Amino acid sequence: MAEADTERRPHIPVLLRPLLAAVAPVEGTWLDGTFGAGGYARGLLEAGADRVIGVDRDPLALEMASAWAGSYGDRLRLVAGTFSQLDSHAGAPLDGVVLDLGVSSMQLDLAERGFSFQKDGPLDMRMSQEGESAADLVNTASEETLADILYHYGEERASRRIARAIVEARAAAPITRTLALAEIVARCLPRPKPGQMHPATRSFQAIRIAVNAEFSELVEGLEAAERALKPGGRLAVVTFHSLEDRIVKRFLQLRSGGEGQGNRYAPETRADAPRFTLPLRRAIGPDEAELAENPRARSARLRVGVRTDAPAGKVDPQALGTPLIPKKGRR
Numbered sequence: 001m002a003e004a005d006t007e008r009r010p011h012i013p014v015l016l017r018p019l020l021a022a023v024a025p026v027e028g029t030w031l032d033g034t035f036g037a038g039g040y041a042r043g044l045l046e047a048g049a050d051r052v053i054g055v056d057r058d059p060l061a062l063e064m065a066s067a068w069a070g071s072y073g074d075r076l077r078l079v080a081g082t083f084s085q086l087d088s089h090a091g092a093p094l095d096g097v098v099l100d101l102g103v104s105s106m107q108l109d110l111a112e113r114g115f116s117f118q119k120d121g122p123l124d125m126r127m128s129q130e131g132e133s134a135a136d137l138v139n140t141a142s143e144e145t146l147a148d149i150l151y152h153y154g155e156e157r158a159s160r161r162i163a164r165a166i167v168e169a170r171a172a173a174p175i176t177r178t179l180a181l182a183e184i185v186a187r188c189l190p191r192p193k194p195g196q197m198h199p200a201t202r203s204f205q206a207i208r209i210a211v212n213a214e215f216s217e218l219v220e221g222l223e224a225a226e227r228a229l230k231p232g233g234r235l236a237v238v239t240f241h242s243l244e245d246r247i248v249k250r251f252l253q254l255r256s257g258g259e260g261q262g263n264r265y266a267p268e269t270r271a272d273a274p275r276f277t278l279p280l281r282r283a284i285g286p287d288e289a290e291l292a293e294n295p296r297a298r299s300a301r302l303r304v305g306v307r308t309d310a311p312a313g314k315v316d317p318q319a320l321g322t323p324l325i326p327k328k329g330r331r
Helices: 002-008 016-023 039-047 060-064 067-075 083-090 106-110 133-140 142-155 159-172 178-187 201-211 214-228 242-255 288-293
Strands: 027-033 051-056 077-081 096-099 229-239 303-305
Touching: 002 288, 016 067, 016 229, 016 303, 027 039, 027 083, 039 051, 039 096, 051 067, 051 083, 060 077, 067 077, 077 242, 083 096, 083 214, 096 214, 133 159, 133 201, 142 159, 142 201, 178 201, 201 214, 214 229, 214 242, 214 288, 229 242, 242 303
Parallel strands: 027 051, 027 096, 051 077, 096 229
Antiparallel strands: 229 303
């Protein structure tokens, strides 16, 4: 039933048209580090890429792709894994890397995956379907840790009030369903006015980021892309909220020498040659036509960098503005 529902829904790759225009000409070997429903991979292949390596940690994404991936023959190779190790998955220098950091529509639309606060399902949120779930986190983390996660990963100003409500609710019974958590959060906040986002939006974002270690994965993925790309190779990243966009923006600024003199956290950039050049002066967002076609694209931003021949290196996550949970112990 779930698979049939997923097949009926269109999976629209966000900002695909401007992305292909920004990285043209598309040729050689590309890696799509967030394969999802395959929209970017197909777009790259149809635009002229000789070969695309599709990487995803969600087994459902690779399972669904098996129905059509064979039509591309050896031009498309699917890999189960994370994009933080994309240089290992590539095996050879790449002409391009694409990362779409949003939660895929198939994950949101399947209630049993536990990502949505609008559909009742098990409180899961694991992209890989392995390891600690959102229910594990919500029911075992200390009140202080929950508040830190909500504040730093979701920019939720009522984080302490919500964390206290979660701890009080779980003392009566474990919180195991998405709508149960959404209701707890909603009771802590004013009723939204028409057109405003759901009260649980920021909290669900924060818990999902924590469960999937999304910020550390992103920083490591950007470093891996720097290692994997050949000179002239393009890195294209689509973000969906301000925190991850800030990380990508600062990474590209630092690695292109744009902030080297003024950043006390990253002294290596003061002397090292730029690892990227920036063909776009600012991020690209969706146009009116795309918004009409896909309202979920509203917050999307595209940033692009072109690899130089300077050696790859490490970057300090603090220099990128990466939100960090204070190390006081999770539980």
